[in-house]
Amino acid sequence: MHFHSLESWQHSHNFANQHQSPAEKNTKIVMVLTAVTMVAEIIAGTVFGSMALLADGWHMATHVAAFGITLFAYQYARRHASNPQYTYGTGKVSVLGGFASAVALGVVAFMMAFESVGRFFDPHGIQFSEAIAVAILGLLVNLASAWLLQDHDDHHHHGHHHDAHHHGHGHQDHNLRAAYFHVLADALTSVLAIIALVAGKFWGWIWLDAAMGLVGAAVIVRWAYGLVQDTSAILLDGSVDKKIQLEILTALETDSDNRVTDLHVWYLNENYLAATIALVTHFPQSPEYYKQQLSHISALAHVIVEVNPCAGESCSAESSTVGATASRPLTL
Structure with a gap:
C-alpha cells in the first residue's frame, strides 16, 4: 500500500x-x-x-x-x-x-x-x-x-x-x-x-x-x-499520420538498444494526442526517462510507457513490429 x-x-x-x-x-x-x-x-x-x-x-x-x-x-x-x-x-x-x-x-x-x-x-x-x-x-x-x-x-x-x-x-x-x-x-x-x-x-x-x-x-x-x-x-480513434509515429519510434530507438514492440497513437481532440508504447531493452530505465525523450513532440499530451527488460534467447532475434518498420535483429 x-x-x-x-x-x-x-x-x-x-x-x-x-x-x-x-x-x-x-x-x-x-x-x-x-x-x-x-x-x-x-x-x-x-x-x-x-x-x-x-x-x-x-x-x-x-x-x-x-x-x-x-x-x-x-x-x-x-x-x-x-x-x-x-x-x-x-x-x-x-x-x-x-x-x-x-x-x-x-x-x-x-x-x-x-x-x-x-x-x-x-x-x-x-x-x-x-x-x-x-x-x-x-x-x-x-x-x-x-x-x-x-x-x-x-x-x-x-x-x-x-x-x-x-x-x-x-x-x-x-x-x-x-x-x-x-x-x-x-x-x-x-x-x-x-x-x-x-x-x-x-x-x-x-x-x-x-x-x-x-x-x-x-x-x-x-x-x-x-x-x-x-x-x-x-x-473513431483513427491512427495519426505516419510522420508522428516515425518521430516517436526514432526518438526512442536511437537511444541505447531500445526496440518499440507496440505503439498506439490517437487523438484526444484536434490538437492533442495520447500514446501507449511498449518497448524492450537490455538497459531498462524509468518510464519518465522515455517520456522525457518524447517531450519535443508538443502534441503528445498523455503518454504511457511499458518497459520490458530484455532477457533470454528471444532477445537475440527481437525485432520491431510497428507499422511497416522493417524488422532487424537487436545488437547484443
Missing part, C-alpha cells in the same frame, strides 16, 4: 483553456451577428424567391455552426474540467459537434442543389430589389465581422505568442484565424449573390440566380464532406 500522496504522479486530462479570452468574446459577437443575418437571408431568400440569397444564408449557417461548436466546447470543457466521467477530458465535444453539423448541413445542401436544378427548367419570379438589399446587408455584416476578428488578431496575438503552449493561446488564435477566413468566405458568397441578382434585375439573367444556388450548395457539400472525414477519423 502507498500511504504517501500520489499527487506528484497524477495529472489533468483536460486540455482546454480554462479562462475566457478576448478572442472568445469577439467570436461570440461575430457568431450572433452572423446568426441574425443568416436567418434574415434564409427568410428573405424564401420570400423573395432567390436561390442565391438562400445559398448565401445557408453558407453562413456552416460558419455559425463552426463558431457555436468552438464556443460551446470551450464552455463545456471549463464546466467539466475535473469530471472523472471523461477518461481523457472533453476534447472530443467540439469534434462530435462538427460531425453532427456537417451531416445536417450536407443534407440541406443536397436539397438546395435539387431546388436550384429545378429552377433552370421552371424559373420562379424573383423580387430583385428587396433581395439585393438583403444581400448587401449580408456583405456589410461579413465585412464588420472580419474587421472585428482581424482587429483582435493583430493585437492580441503578439502579446501572448510566447506562452501559447502553456495557456492555449496558440490554439485560441488558430480558432480565431479560422473564424476570420470563414467570414471572408461568407463575404465572397455575398458578393456572388449580389452579382447574380443585379444581372437578373438589369439583364434578365434569371438562370444566374439558380447557378449561384448550385455553387453555394457545392461549397457547403465540400465543407461537409471534408469535416465528416476529419471528425470521423478522430471520433
Whole structure:
C-alpha cells in the first residue's frame, strides 16, 4: 500500500483553456451577428424567391455552426474540467459537434442543389430589389465581422505568442484565424449573390440566380464532406499520420538498444494526442526517462510507457513490429 500522496504522479486530462479570452468574446459577437443575418437571408431568400440569397444564408449557417461548436466546447470543457466521467477530458465535444453539423448541413445542401436544378427548367419570379438589399446587408455584416476578428488578431496575438503552449493561446488564435477566413468566405458568397441578382434585375439573367444556388450548395457539400472525414477519423480513434509515429519510434530507438514492440497513437481532440508504447531493452530505465525523450513532440499530451527488460534467447532475434518498420535483429 502507498500511504504517501500520489499527487506528484497524477495529472489533468483536460486540455482546454480554462479562462475566457478576448478572442472568445469577439467570436461570440461575430457568431450572433452572423446568426441574425443568416436567418434574415434564409427568410428573405424564401420570400423573395432567390436561390442565391438562400445559398448565401445557408453558407453562413456552416460558419455559425463552426463558431457555436468552438464556443460551446470551450464552455463545456471549463464546466467539466475535473469530471472523472471523461477518461481523457472533453476534447472530443467540439469534434462530435462538427460531425453532427456537417451531416445536417450536407443534407440541406443536397436539397438546395435539387431546388436550384429545378429552377433552370421552371424559373420562379424573383423580387430583385428587396433581395439585393438583403444581400448587401449580408456583405456589410461579413465585412464588420472580419474587421472585428482581424482587429483582435493583430493585437492580441503578439502579446501572448510566447506562452501559447502553456495557456492555449496558440490554439485560441488558430480558432480565431479560422473564424476570420470563414467570414471572408461568407463575404465572397455575398458578393456572388449580389452579382447574380443585379444581372437578373438589369439583364434578365434569371438562370444566374439558380447557378449561384448550385455553387453555394457545392461549397457547403465540400465543407461537409471534408469535416465528416476529419471528425470521423478522430471520433473513431483513427491512427495519426505516419510522420508522428516515425518521430516517436526514432526518438526512442536511437537511444541505447531500445526496440518499440507496440505503439498506439490517437487523438484526444484536434490538437492533442495520447500514446501507449511498449518497448524492450537490455538497459531498462524509468518510464519518465522515455517520456522525457518524447517531450519535443508538443502534441503528445498523455503518454504511457511499458518497459520490458530484455532477457533470454528471444532477445537475440527481437525485432520491431510497428507499422511497416522493417524488422532487424537487436545488437547484443
